[in-house]
Amino acid sequence: DAGVIQSPRHEVTEMGQEVTLRCKPISGHNSLFWYRQTMMRGLELLIYFNNNVPIDDSGMPEDRFSAKMPNASFSTLKIQPSEPRDSAVYFCASSLDRGTDTQYFGPGTRLTVL
């Protein structure tokens, strides 16, 4: 059974460019989460969806960040325009449902903004 799939695994871009990160959750899971991991701030929840609807986006740093989930098997996290301080590892996770269900993490996308 495939786990959470993320692409690309690595992304290097220049400041000001648009970046799109992609995630395919585990089939049958109803909740999807986007996290950012940095040395300074650790693992932070950016946004999560339940049944394709955004439930809590209070962790999204600013308007440059946006996330969509057009269907149950696909989500994107977009940064436009990107800045060097956005450099981090971005993880997508999914769970059967929100609440106290186990969250399964993808391998992450390492983003470097020059």
Place this chain on the structure above:
Amino acid sequence: GENVEQHPSTLSVQEGDSAVIKCTYSDSASNYFPWYKQELGKGPQLIIDIRSNVGEKKDQRIAVTLNKTAKHFSLHITETQPEDSAVYFCAASTRAGKLTFGQGTILTVHP
């Protein structure tokens, strides 16, 4: 919102020794406490979890204890092996599903 504190930030043990990592949380409504292990270049993987109606849970060499009154929970690894070396994260969640993570503990097991 929830705040999770994790200690120690680094832990070095000899193979065969036990390792203990402790976390405290602030929101008394939190009722789910997972522990994740993260190896270099990989995403966090769940190793054990505990819910608020249970005080202790064990899975082979790994155990977790929860003290709801004191709002703290701990991870215990016995008979550590070099492959246990990784970063360990505790987390706390309310029914709303929002996981708040601790800062992580770098565990090194020396052969």
